[in-house]
Amino acid sequence: MERGRRQAIVMGGSMAGLLAARVLSDHFDHVTVIERDRFPEGPEHRKGVPQGRHFHILLKRGEAALARFFPDLAPALTDGGAPVVDIGADMRIYQYGDYKVQCATEACLVFLSRPFLEWHVRQRVLSRKNVAALDQCDVGGLITNGDHTRVSGVTVQRSPGRGQETLEADLVVDATGRGSQSAAWLEGLGYPRPPETTVTVDLSYTSRVYRRTPADLPGAKAAYALPKPPHEKRFGALFPMEGQRWIATLGGWLGECAPAHEAGFLQFARGLPAPDIAAVLPRLEPLTDFVVHHFPANRWRHYERLARFPLGYLIVGDAMCSFNPVYGQGMTVSALEAQTLDDCLRERGDGDLSELSRNFFGRAAKAVAEAWLMTVTEDFRHPGVAGTRPRGSGVMNWYTGRIYEAAVYDAYVYRSFLQVLTMLRPPASLLGPRLLLRVMSGGRGGGRRPKV
Numbered sequence: 001m002e003r004g005r006r007q008a009i010v011m012g013g014s015m016a017g018l019l020a021a022r023v024l025s026d027h028f029d030h031v032t033v034i035e036r037d038r039f040p041e042g043p044e045h046r047k048g049v050p051q052g053r054h055f056h057i058l059l060k061r062g063e064a065a066l067a068r069f070f071p072d073l074a075p076a077l078t079d080g081g082a083p084v085v086d087i088g089a090d091m092r093i094y095q096y097g098d099y100k101v102q103c104a105t106e107a108c109l110v111f112l113s114r115p116f117l118e119w120h121v122r123q124r125v126l127s128r129k130n131v132a133a134l135d136q137c138d139v140g141g142l143i144t145n146g147d148h149t150r151v152s153g154v155t156v157q158r159s160p161g162r163g164q165e166t167l168e169a170d171l172v173v174d175a176t177g178r179g180s181q182s183a184a185w186l187e188g189l190g191y192p193r194p195p196e197t198t199v200t201v202d203l204s205y206t207s208r209v210y211r212r213t214p215a216d217l218p219g220a221k222a223a224y225a226l227p228k229p230p231h232e233k234r235f236g237a238l239f240p241m242e243g244q245r246w247i248a249t250l251g252g253w254l255g256e257c258a259p260a261h262e263a264g265f266l267q268f269a270r271g272l273p274a275p276d277i278a279a280v281l282p283r284l285e286p287l288t289d290f291v292v293h294h295f296p297a298n299r300w301r302h303y304e305r306l307a308r309f310p311l312g313y314l315i316v317g318d319a320m321c322s323f324n325p326v327y328g329q330g331m332t333v334s335a336l337e338a339q340t341l342d343d344c345l346r347e348r349g350d351g352d353l354s355e356l357s358r359n360f361f362g363r364a365a366k367a368v369a370e371a372w373l374m375t376v377t378e379d380f381r382h383p384g385v386a387g388t389r390p391r392g393s394g395v396m397n398w399y400t401g402r403i404y405e406a407a408v409y410d411a412y413v414y415r416s417f418l419q420v421l422t423m424l425r426p427p428a429s430l431l432g433p434r435l436l437l438r439v440m441s442g443g444r445g446g447g448r449r450p451k452v
Ligand SMILES: Cc1cc2nc3c(=O)[nH]c(=O)nc-3n(C[C@H](O)[C@H](O)[C@H](O)COP(=O)(O)OP(=O)(O)OC[C@H]3O[C@@H](n4cnc5c(N)ncnc54)[C@H](O)[C@@H]3O)c2cc1C
Pocket: 011, 012, 013, 014, 015, 016, 017, 034, 035, 036, 037, 047, 048, 049, 051, 054, 055, 056, 057, 058, 059, 137, 138, 139, 140, 175, 176, 177, 178, 205, 293, 295, 316, 317, 318, 319, 325, 326, 327, 328, 329, 330, 331, 332, 334
């Protein structure tokens, strides 16, 4: 272990925190993960991760990034019953006014529930010899050296009624999610608040879990219906999960919200852009009640733009940037940030942490920017979405609109698009000459239209 890297603390034991802890365990003598919730024994929901009750897709790039740290993870997930779905061949996707062409693709994703994935990751991280879990423990703030140039630990409260304690560390990582207090804490220490970019979407999710049998959705393993703005705002997903279950999530942009009761949910489903989900839902056996989640806005806190930042402190995951979840990027971006952290620490094998935050935030911002561009550019198709528009988003929306139309007939176009959607390739790859030619000529066939 390198000099100066004795103790690391990770605040928050959800996906971003666990992945950061996994990386730090290779570079520090001891890593402590501090989590407000009790860590459950099994794949159970937690209060601190309310979004875990809604569908969670792990994109192909995220799966690859996780494989670097947990080579046995993907087989364990499928052995545990998580189905693999080729989005091109097995998912009925209706988007931008039509069904996509049906064709075999590289976009074979493992479909699972969020608690199941987190549990598998948690077991692997917390079983490492130098990683300790401090659950049911609330972080209250940072401790620093005299002139606040270095974060030297955190204050914690192990349970209500017990006094505050301090825990010291050479590096503290904030993975406390969207509600992170880092900006306020840093301001309290005399640092500027990070500039924020916000794109308001006023999105809602209403979800319910059902029993799954192979005959439920004839000819497909999953269904996803997305709107064609500006007239449509609703989306619906019927995704398989481990345990022979479906999760159905209905929702919409700009205040469209599926009611959390049987009749209203089915009525909302009948108003989706495509009929598949509404046709199936009434036949399914519910296993849970409905749950609702509101997501107000995409929000990116630009720590990479701060000229001054204390040593020994980092911010990762949703605490730095949280995306409209419809495109399923959050966990993948957290995994890419973990890779970036690993790369930064490996490059300074002498244990020097003085350049870590500058290196990490600068590089992490590149991974975030790719996902951000795709997400908010799509969001801006809805006229009521408000915030900072990425430069060129109008042209991008026009061009991706042509891609969506060509992907109704052309398997090459659709495959290329899915590589970007699953983050295997950057958005710039959509401008390759062969693809450009096919898109501009409206697609050339080469796949099957799904039977509806
Ligand atoms: C509705 C919805 C659906 C989503 N769907 C997808 C999807 O399909 N695919 C995808 O990749 N991503 C999805 N996401 C995003 C994904 O959930 C997050 O990006 C991912 O969980 C990483 O978040 P995180 O670990 O940074 O924060 P979180 O998951 O929010 O976790 C923060 C953790 O910190 C703990 N904590 C908070 N404060 C303290 C404190 N003071 N002391 C101690 N502990 C604390 C909390 O208890 C919690 O465990 C979705 C998000 C939402 C809202």
